[in-house]
Amino acid sequence: MTDEDPTMRRIADAITLHRDGDAAGARQRFAEIWADISPDGDTFHQCVLAHYMADLQDDLRDELVWDLRALAAADASSDDRVKRYDSSLDLRGFYPSLYVNLADDYHRLGDHAKARAHLDQAEAHADTLRNDGYGDTIRSAIRRLAAELAEAETAPRNGAR
Template identity: 60%
Template sequence: MTTDDKTMKRIEEAISMQHTGDLDGARHRFTEIWQEIAPNGDPFHRCVLAHYMADLQQDPQDELAWDLHALDAAASVTDDRAKQHDSSLAIRGFYPSLHLNLAADFHKLGDTAQARTHLTQAQEHLDALNDDAYGHGIRSAIQRLASQLAEEDPTTPMSNKTK
């Protein structure tokens, strides 16, 4: 089912700007849209926008804040709403990436306990990923972060430890 979702089209345009290297333009566009949709706008829009906006932050605290916005919004997204954008989407499939990003944020900030908590949550949702390039990429990133955390503190067991 495809809808004429003007807000999502604007978010996708900002994502395209980001992917082509116009980071300042993408950040500006995301900020404009966020001001229109937050805090009570469509949670799907808020989740997607915040997820991508986090990647544009230079300060790890700001990145964490945006990733928390994405996770918070995801909790209110239904599968029906996700399928309005793309019939193959299920919100459960967002969680491995959302929790991986939070684990990476906490790792950058030196909060290993929170990094491990979110990494475990990412691992608990791996079954929601498809066997495709995206799924393989997320699984690989989770594995890399698990290995980094295990090397930093080998006494703490990880459920997905590679060594």
């Protein structure tokens, strides 16, 4: 990992604010950085920032917007760009998390068809996850959401007898 990327340093500092309990401060910092890097900025920066900004949203629809931005930015980025930041990273390894987040958003919004489609994508990309704590966390989230969706898809609908 290189410390030569000042934008990633700013993003990391905002992530630290969030982890230290200052969600409002982190949200403000992310908004400032976003203004600097969008719409024509570095797609790797956009992906990382949007991914973390989604977690700071109070409204589920806003969270969905940020998760969609993260996925779009990942699609527009390249593995070469990611490796310039950290040679151990692989852009393909971002997708399981990006897709499971979207699946969760749609599930909580009650759109089980879109949730299932994104969960299927998360599962299809799960082989890119490493056998480490992060990989275990994402695989666990995929399994949890799969079980929740299976239950929701088989539950009787309101008004059904």
